[in-house]
Amino acid sequence: MDLLEPITIRMLHTAEELTAVRDLESLIWADEDPVPVNHSIAVVKNGGLVIGAFSGVRLIGFQYSFPGFDGTTIYLCSHSMGIHPDFQKMGIGEKLKLRQREEARNKGYRLIVWTYDPLETVNGYLNLSKLGGVCTEYIENCYGEMPDVLNAGLPSDRFLVEWDIAGETSKPREDSAKGEEVPLLxxxxxxxxxxxxxxxxxxxxxxxxxxxxxxxxxxxxxxxxxxxxxxxxxxxxxxxxxxxxxxxxxxxxxxxxxxxxxxxxxxxxxxxx
Structure with a gap:
């Protein structure tokens, strides 16, 4: 396996491409059912996004999102992102999210929302400090019992992240209290x-x-x-x-x-x- 192939990021549309996403999702989360291809095809045709990361011609990461509406605001719901285990900690997740922001803006979205486990600090640093998202809601046991290796045995609590892609907040954020004495909770x-x-x-x-x-x-x-x-x-x-x-x-x-x-x-x- 050649890890030195250039990494490219592009939108995915065809049944063949989305089948590769399903297969990669199955590999990453072996204990979960992947999104059916007919569902992801429908999402792409109706305002959603599926973005792929490639090492050469090989799919090694993806980001999947669909339109959301809460009765007042239309937004993009960023449902899942996965990176092949051999290619993690290479900054691919950030590249996928930045391309997601670009494509979402092109479609007219102003807000992207998603959930993540607040105890997964790699995700926390990316979502909040690097991308500029914020969290105003904590959801207890958001997805119920989850059997996969990352979640098994614990309540699936999640942060709800809001990413204002139309404003100045969607930029890397410095810790405003850095160097000061701050209370620990x-x-x-x-x-x-x-x-x-x-x-x-x-x-x-x-x-x-x-x-x-x-x-x-x-x-x-x-x-x-x-x-x-x-x-x-x-x-x-x-x-x-x-x-x-x-x-x-x-x-x-x-x-x-x-x-x-x-x-x-x-x-x-x-x-x-």
Whole structure:
């Protein structure tokens, strides 16, 4: 396998191309049913997008989205994105999202929304800090029980990300509190294996600040595989913090990479009224 082939990104339309997407989706998420080809064909013909990433002529990544409407606003719902395991951590996801923004704008969309697991910090850094999305809603057990290896054993909690592709917010975002002393909303200890364990949650403080940090593990899947109970504890304590502060009008605006070997920090920003 040649990983040095140039990576190209393009729109997909034909049954053959969308069949390749279905096959790649089956490979990436072996325990889930892929989107049927007849469904993805209909989506592409009716305002949706399927975008492919290629190494030479080989499909190695995809992004799939369809039109959404909440009774007031029309938006693009970014449902899934997958990268072949051999090609991950190469920036392909960001390339797919930037092409998605370009094509969505061409179709007249002003907003893209999607969900992701807030404990998957690679996705968090891309979605919030690099792309400029924001989160104002935390959805508990969004998809119910999911059997695949990434989700099995835990509630499928999700952030709802809003990406304003028509405004200035869809740009890389710096942490406005970088270098300052910022309150941490979860106290963390390190266990004998070197994994972070969440302890006390801080909810009832009247912080006289505009920025708060929520610590999260930067290797959540490793923690979950070694100690499911600690993984569940992270899920429930972060759920408690995010649901509380988002209900008070705070917004998740970035993920700050920490100098610590085991933690990153979500940045909560107070809305100005």
């Amino acid at each position: 979860i106290q963390v200890e390190v266990d004998a294996q070197g994994f972070p364990v969440p302890k006390a949650v801080l909810l009832d403080h009247e912080w006289n600040v505009n920025v708060l940090y929520v610590p999260v593990p930067n290797q959540f899947q490793t923690i979950k595989a070694n100690d499911l109970e600690t993984g569940l504890d992270w899920r429930l304590k972060t759920r408690e913090v995010f649901t509380y502060y988002l209900s008070k009008g705070w917004t998740v605006t970035a993920l700050r990479k920490s100098n610590l070997p085991y933690l990153h920090h979500y940045v909560l920003t107070k809305k100005h009224t």
